[in-house]
Amino acid sequence: MTARNRQRRAIILALLTVLAALLLGSARATAHTAEDEVLAGVGVDEHLGAAIPLDLPFTDQNGTAVRLGDYFTGQPVILTLNYYECPMLCPLQFRNLVATMNGISGLSLDRDFRIVTVSINPAEPPEIVRRKWSESHALLRGIADPANRWPFLSGRQPEIERLTRAVGFRYVKLGPANFAHPSVILLITPQGKVARYLYGMEIPPRDLKLALIEAAGGKIGGSSLINQLILSCYHYDPVGKKYVLAAVRIMNTAASAVGLLLGGLVLVLWRREKRRRPGGNG
Structure with a gap:
């Protein structure tokens, strides 16, 4: 060459x-x-304080026509947006949510709050809805009426879009029965307003309990006084997306408690001294 x-x-x-x-x-x-x-x-645009449309019609896992507002009866509601043909993310989120609830002390799904799951897929096969509901509820412990305490709802595209827009939940359809969506649960007040968003596949039991107490305005569980004390010691960190101890609040609460104790002690000593003086009572 x-x-x-x-x-x-x-x-x-x-x-x-x-x-x-x-x-x-x-x-x-x-x-x-x-x-x-x-x-x-895909993502979440937080609409804290927004009212969700309680008049939306859906169908539950048994094929019964319901309205979203049927599940708001004076208790806070955990709202999850998933789809039942999801191969991995949604079933894992359901299992982790059950594990989180089982780790909460003092609150019970059977008594204090509800979970409502709504599918973002308008083409959910009814048999898939029933099967996924049965699989998830088999993990629950001691729930007398699981169909009422944690329904799996499905509906038409217009109703799904109204709900997802109201709460700022953004998702993308990738193909038939395939959606990309964020991993988030929403805490809704008994009046149907968005109180808090909790993110991630594994939510600490403490965060879920605090969010439920916050959504209920403290009127949940055994003691409203203890709930208010707990809320005064924690606040939600919007950057870290979790509840953290509020040092200033704790110090103020402790100072108030010490002040009350000292005030009570001074009052007792003053009354005792008054009784000892000539002409005092007793």
């Missing part, structure tokens, strides 16, 4: 390498853009 042919071959190979690199970079850029579009469409 002559030097000229070798030079020509080297130039061709270089051009082919550059072309391959450009094509690979273009493919990666296209894939990255598509992925970015999906990620941009």
Whole structure:
């Protein structure tokens, strides 16, 4: 092979390498853009204090027509938005939610609050809804009426969109029975207003208990006084997305308690001294 042919071959190979690199970079850029579009469409726009539409009609796991407001009877509600044909994320979220509830002391799903799960897929097969409901409720302990305390609802696209828009829940349909959606549960007040968003696959029992107490305005469980004391010691950190001890509140609460004790002690000593003086009572 002559030097000229070798030079020509080297130039061709270089051009082919550059072309391959450009094509690979273009493919990666296209894939990255598509992925970015999906990620941009999935998330939560928090609408704290927003009223959810309680008049929305749905169908429960038994095929019974219900309204969302049927489950708001004076107790806070945990609202989850999932889909029942989800292969992994949603079943894991259900199992973790049950584990979290089992770790809460002083509150019971059977007495103090409800969970309502609504599917974001308007094409849910009824048999899948029933099967997923049965699988999830088999994990519950000591719930007398699981159908009423944790229903699995499905509905039409217009109703689903009204609910998800009201709470700021953004999701993307990737294909038939395949959705990308955030992992979040919503705490709803007994009046149907959004009180708190809790994020992640595993929510600490303490955070869920505090969110329930907060959503109920302290009117839940055995003692409203203890609930108010607990809420005074914790606050929700919007950056860390969890409840944290409020040092200033704890110090103020402790100072108030000490002040009350000292005031009571002074009053007792003053009355005792008054009785000892000549002309005092007793």
